[in-house]
Amino acid sequence: MPTLPIESADKETNEPAHEVVVFENVVLAFEDKAVLDGISFSLARGETKALFGVAGVGKSSILKLTLGLLKPDAGRIRVLGSDITQMGEDELFDLRSRIGMVFQESALFDSLTVRENVAFRLTEEKEVPDEEIERRVREALSFVELEHTLDQFPSELSGGMRRRVAIARAIVTKPELLLYDSPTGGLDPVTSTTIVELIVKQRDVYKTSSLLVSHRLQDAFTMATHRFDRTTGHMQPISPGARAEIPMTFVLLRDGKMVFDGSAQELARSDDPYIREYFS
Amino acid sequence: MAAGDFLSRVELISPSEWAKGQIQSVQEYVLLAAQSLANLFKRPLYVADMMQQADLIGFGSLSIVILAGFFTGAVLAQNSASTLERFGSLSLIGQLVSIGMVRQLGPVITGLLVAGRNASGMASELGSMVVTEQIDAMRALGTDPTKKLVTPRVVATIFMLFFLTIIADLLGLLGGSFIAIFLLGLDGHQYWTTSWQILEYPDVVTGLVQPVFYGFLIATVGCYYGMTAKGGTQGVGRGTTQAVVVSSVLILVVDFFLTRLLTLLLGSR
Numbered sequence: 001m002p003t004l005p006i007e008s009a010d011k012e013t014n015e016p017a018h019e020v021v022v023f024e025n026v027v028l029a030f031e032d033k034a035v036l037d038g039i040s041f042s043l044a045r046g047e048t049k050a051l052f053g054v055a056g057v058g059k060s061s062i063l064k065l066t067l068g069l070l071k072p073d074a075g076r077i078r079v080l081g082s083d084i085t086q087m088g089e090d091e092l093f094d095l096r097s098r099i100g101m102v103f104q105e106s107a108l109f110d111s112l113t114v115r116e117n118v119a120f121r122l123t124e125e126k127e128v129p130d131e132e133i134e135r136r137v138r139e140a141l142s143f144v145e146l147e148h149t150l151d152q153f154p155s156e157l158s159g160g161m162r163r164r165v166a167i168a169r170a171i172v173t174k175p176e177l178l179l180y181d182s183p184t185g186g187l188d189p190v191t192s193t194t195i196v197e198l199i200v201k202q203r204d205v206y207k208t209s210s211l212l213v214s215h216r217l218q219d220a221f222t223m224a225t226h227r228f229d230r231t232t233g234h235m236q237p238i239s240p241g242a243r244a245e246i247p248m249t250f251v252l253l254r255d256g257k258m259v260f261d262g263s264a265q266e267l268a269r270s271d272d273p274y275i276r277e278y279f280s
Numbered sequence: 281m282a283a284g285d286f287l288s289r290v291e292l293i294s295p296s297e298w299a300k301g302q303i304q305s306v307q308e309y310v311l312l313a314a315q316s317l318a319n320l321f322k323r324p325l326y327v328a329d330m331m332q333q334a335d336l337i338g339f340g341s342l343s344i345v346i347l348a349g350f351f352t353g354a355v356l357a358q359n360s361a362s363t364l365e366r367f368g369s370l371s372l373i374g375q376l377v378s379i380g381m382v383r384q385l386g387p388v389i390t391g392l393l394v395a396g397r398n399a400s401g402m403a404s405e406l407g408s409m410v411v412t413e414q415i416d417a418m419r420a421l422g423t424d425p426t427k428k429l430v431t432p433r434v435v436a437t438i439f440m441l442f443f444l445t446i447i448a449d450l451l452g453l454l455g456g457s458f459i460a461i462f463l464l465g466l467d468g469h470q471y472w473t474t475s476w477q478i479l480e481y482p483d484v485v486t487g488l489v490q491p492v493f494y495g496f497l498i499a500t501v502g503c504y505y506g507m508t509a510k511g512g513t514q515g516v517g518r519g520t521t522q523a524v525v526v527s528s529v530l531i532l533v534v535d536f537f538l539t540r541l542l543t544l545l546l547g548s549r
């Protein structure tokens with residue numbers, strides 16, 4: 001696995017811990033079929049919450065609801081202190097500039113180069129000078145170790161590289177909230193570990209709050225049991241006694257409802273038959 | 281057995297559900313079309329994207345418009361020649377080609393060609409972006425896709441179709457003159473003088489108002505079918521076909537009503 005560079009910039013927040021995302025009895029239906037039925041949870045500042053559930057249970061929909069790409073049929077969603085259920089599309093565009101999202105299949109703009117993809121948001125903001133855009137794009141790409149791909153098109157990259165470019169695009173503006181939709185889906189174990197390490201690095205170095213949809217339980221447990229070590233440039237396992245300090249929680253969805261929301265330790269202690277079967 | 285399998289998969293939709301779906305589609309189209317114009321009064325205005333689209337739509341369609349315009353004029357002259365000759369009015373051929381091309385054939389033929397080439401291109405490009413979540417990604421990155429993708433295409437199509445129509449009109453007259461001079465042995469000076477003199481203000485206005493409407497229809501229909509594509513690559517293909525069919529049919533329908541309206545407003549010839 002390649003070594004990861006360590007950034008000098010460290011965005012420590014002095015704000016008191018508070019909720020970055022709050023779902024209150026959210027209901028979402030597609031063509032009269034309820035996908036989410038009364039979902040309530042909150043994500044604290046600096047916390048990473050992993051969403052699990054069988055395919056089609058509505059995990060990706062939760063991310064899209066958080067971004068305001070979908071509107072709930074009932075309930076309330078607060079993101080970064082704003083009630084997004086009451087917001088129009090123009091207001092949502094402003095809010096989305098504080099959120100980064102990594103899509104399931106990367107969703108890179110295939111007609112733009114890697115540089116243009118990563119710079120997209122900065123270019124759209126208009127007031128950022130070209131030199132500043134170039135510097136930040138290189139910084140974001142060096143974070144994911146893909147500085148050499150600047151002038152390549154997404155079609156010229158492997159699946160894992162595209163996923164890493166998508167992460168660079170999401171973090172280039174140093175967002176307050178990151179949403180990952182199956183970031184390791186369809187990748188080989190080595191590449192998956194690189195992606196997991198990047199997520200852990202983002203969590204531990206930049207303290208960014210994040211919601212993560214995953215199908216791979218192993219990835220989430222790696223995140224819950226490792227911490228990024230700046231001296232080695234890699235994530236390192238931590239002792240079982242210190243695991244409670246990792247700001248990582250798990251959510252399990254079943255038939256549109258939330259059947260579990262808690263830490264890895266609580267998950268391990270759960271005696272619910274469905275939870276035990278799902279995580280076995 | 282295969283037919284039985286097929287029938288078992290056919291989903292029956294009630295007429296009211298079908299009607300609701302159609303009305304909803306029209307509503308979505310009208311909203312998108314209105315939004316594409318309203319975006320002109322909001323910042324940012326994507327001028328570079330408009331220029332790029334103008335190049336793709338305008339310059340890219342130039343060769344087919346030149347060829348189609350020339351041969352439409354030539355065919356018009358060739359087919360009318362025998363009828364005019366029977367009445368001893370072969371010298372009127374320039375007038376006939378001129379009126380035919382400028383008032384109707386130039387705008388309609390150009391509109392249909394640009395619809396075939398660009399409505400399909402827009403639908404497939406935007407449709408592919410929808411199914412690969414690039415449109416969602418754009419919204420997630422804080423950019424309004426209707427501003428960035430739809431409005432530049434609408435503006436570029438309207439602008440370029442206007443000039444493409446003028447080029448098609450001119451090439452149609454050139455095609456007509458080719459037949460008149462080289463096959464019918466008419467005087468070239470007479471052909472061009474009569475072609476020019478017959479045109480009146482209402483003819484030119486009728487011919488140049490049409491591409492504005494057709495350009496708007498082509499771009500909004502193409503973008504609508506792209507932005508609402510569903511069902512993967514098959515859905516994109518279906519949307520692309522529908523975009524061409526619907527925009528072409530709409531051009532012909534609007535042609536009828538617009539010509540009637542303009543005739544009423546500007547006076548009949």
